[in-house]
Amino acid sequence: MKVAVIGATGTIGQAVSTLLENEGHEVIKSSRNNEPKINIDRPGSIDEFYDQIDNVDAVICAAGIANFGALQELTDQQIQRGIQSKLMGQVNLVRKGIEHLNEGGVFILTSGMLASKPWPKTSAVAMVNAGLEGFTRAAALDLPDNKRICIVSPPLISETAKKMGRDSDPWPDADKVAQTYLSTLNSDANGEVIYVPGYEY
Template identity: 45%
Template sequence: MKVVVIGATGTIGQAIIQALSTRHQIVQVGRSKGEYQVDMTSKDSVQKLFETIAPFDAVISAAGQARFKPLEALTDEDFQFSLGHKLMGQVNLVRVGLGYVNDNGSFTLTSGVLAGEPMPGSAAISLVNAGVEGFARAAALEAPRSIRVNVVSPPWVSETLEAMGKSGSDGLPAAQVAAAYVESVESQRTGEILDARSFGS
């Protein structure tokens, strides 16, 4: 399959590519690096990307930023940033991508465990993560041509925690997180939220 990985240069993106590259053709897309670039907040940018690289069989989004701050410190701009990047950015990958993906193709989006397991400071992130999951469940019901839509929900990633100077043992290694994305692409699942903690070894 020809698999488009958006967020290819990130920690999870690199692990996904490593997991899939021996069996599939990978197109690496980043915000400023990679084979191709895309601004997920711009529907026009998404359209131009897909026009350039189509046709393809699967799109994986391992991208999308959101702000982490105490509730009283979150500004309107923080919420708009989070909604524009992680929620609508990924929603538009599906909305636009449906016109370019092959029959029986798939979209795999990224939320995170803070959707259902919030913590202080996660109001904006929990909001957009839950929005991504709700969108995917509904979109899977309407996607044409047997196209599948799933979401992977990763916990904190060990490598990210270590980069922040924290203990990696409190997270899940990126290679294990990547196993959930592989399952979404290679299985026949649709409309599901795949908890990355349930995959890999």
């Protein structure tokens, strides 16, 4: 399959790209700094990206930023950032990508466990993740030509836990999480939130 991975240089995206290439797929690895470049925060950049790559069988997004912070301390700008980047970035990737997805193709988005199992200081991230999951369930009902959409909800990744100075032992590594993106690609799931096995929050 021809698969576009957005956020392909990141912790999750890199593991997904490598796994898909090892499985024999053609992978277009994109980010703001990786050609063909895309900035999902900017709708015009999404249009330019799709014009460059022609049609694909799958679009996988492991990109988008949302800010952590206590509810009382989050600024308007921080809350808006998550809406513009992780939420609307992925929503627009789907809206603008429908006509660039081959018949039977799939969009695989990324949310995160905070949608259903929040920690303190995560309200802006949890809001975005939960919004994306609702969007996915409903968007599946509108997609034409047997096109599908799913969203992977990863737990904290062990590599990220380490960077945060947290105990990484309870968490899966990016290679394990990448397997969930692959199994979603190979499934016929539609409109579903997909969890990493063993981490169904």
